[in-house]
Amino acid sequence: MYDIRGLNEECGVFGIWNHPNAAELTYMALHSLQHRGQEGAGIVCSNGENLFGARGMGLLPDAISQVQLDSLRGYRSAIGHVRYATTGASELSNVQPFLFKHSKGDLGLAHNGNLTNARQIRHALEEEGAIFQTSSDSEVLGHLLFKAKSPSFKSNLKAALNQIKGAFAYLVLQKDSLTATLDSHGVRPLMLGKVDGAYCVASESCALMAIGAEYIRDVEPGEILTFNDAGMEEDNYALETKHRMCSMEYVYFARPDSEFRHHSIYNVRKALGEQLAKEMNIDADIVIGVPDSSLQAAKGFSSYSGIPNEQGLLKNRYVGRTFITPDQKMRERAVRMKHAPIRDVVEGKRVIVIDDSIVRGTTSKYIVKALRSAGAKEVHMGISSPPLKHPCYYGIDVSTHAELIAAYQTVEEIRQEIEVDSLTYLSVEGMHGVYKQFESKGECDACFTGNYPIEIVDHLLPEEKEKKTKGV
Ligand code: SF4
Structure with missing residues (x-):
């Protein structure tokens, strides 16, 4: 596979909490984010007790059939993802959102960006017995969350986010909450919106506009937003934050009708x-x-x-x-x-x-x-x-x-x-x-x-250096 343009968008994410048409709105929003990834798409929904998902390869209409979409109708919360493979092979197992079934409760995960120490963490987790289902860097966060011991999900999430490095806009769906979080440098865009009283988040405001949502604001670096039946809770996980939005989002990736900080x-x-x-x-x-x-x-x-x-x-x-x-x-x-x-x-x-x-x-x-x-x-x-x-x-x-x-x-x-x-x-x-x-x-x-704002840990691993010197 080869793209004549040479630059490809990374991924797009969307999430919505407590709306009667959560799955349909997620599908429509993903349509507006299709320019960010055409290799695969998926939706994971919550019925308040368990999570259910549909995903597939290709453009959204090929990835999720009408029958699959119908099967998700009526669930009140959802996350969705369109994918371009920046790490991990282009195959169904890597298409997100990932759906983890666990005794602690189901968990859906959607990630836009790229972790720069995923291989290092994965290696350590595998040494401890973890079994990964995908070759994607994004799965690492799920394993860190399940491994954590605190009864508080928020504490576990903060601890996990402080272990991973790189660029990420993560959405985490559980039966009783939706969490959206951005890396401490805010490299990838993430926008907060509201439609019919329900909170939603999207990689770009064009997805909010597409479903008739009000675009409220940009999610800030290091911020954690939790949506549940009590409303929205604003928090953050990082002691130090910087603004380092990707310049190429402005130049090339984002849709021209999208807005960052309310500027088109x-x-x-x-x-x-x-x-x-x-x-x-x-x-x-x-x-x-x-x-x-x-x-x-x-x-x-x-x-x-x-x-x-x-x-x-x-x-x-x-x-x-x-x-x-x-x-x-x-x-x-x-x-x-x-x-x-x-x-x-x-x-x-x-x-x-x-x-x-x-x-x-x-x-x-x-x-x-x-x-x-x-x-x-x-x-x-x-x-x-x-x-x-x-x-x-x-x-x-x-x-x-x-x-x-x-x-x-x-x-x-x-x-x-x-x-x-x-x-x-x-x-x-x-x-x-x-x-x-x-x-x-x-x-x-x-x-x-060449001034990288976030440490590139994986690419400094000894085997990488060795590969480079051997010209592999
Ligand atoms: S500006 Fe930074 S995040 Fe954006 S493409 Fe360049 S290196 Fe990547």
């Missing part, structure tokens, strides 16, 4: 385009965006520079991502199927094309080639984020330097490689400056700078 991603991307225009001193006849995620940045670029914004590229929405083989020629064909230039728009023009990022360079090279063959006189490229140079260990599937062209080539070398007249990336400072305008309290920029 649409407006943030427009502002990234404006900032890029300030930093990119090139004259041209038109500016175009690579659909879909770069259209807003192109709009912003145009409004600052005064260069007219046109639709010069068309996206074929029906090109699947899974059938592409890892072969350069086939990848190029796949990109050609995905983006088509509009000759009348670009012919004879000096074109600035805006994209949100360059991963391997395959897509960019094709786009430049296609614009030239459609008659563009000059092609300049502006990237609305800094060069992607480092792997992400917090839930995005770029896991090696070798996958990133900017990790081993200079901007000038990349320019030559993709055969563009000029290439300008947004500066790291420019990007952070934009986020500040939208009340962001701090972002992770590790894939641009």
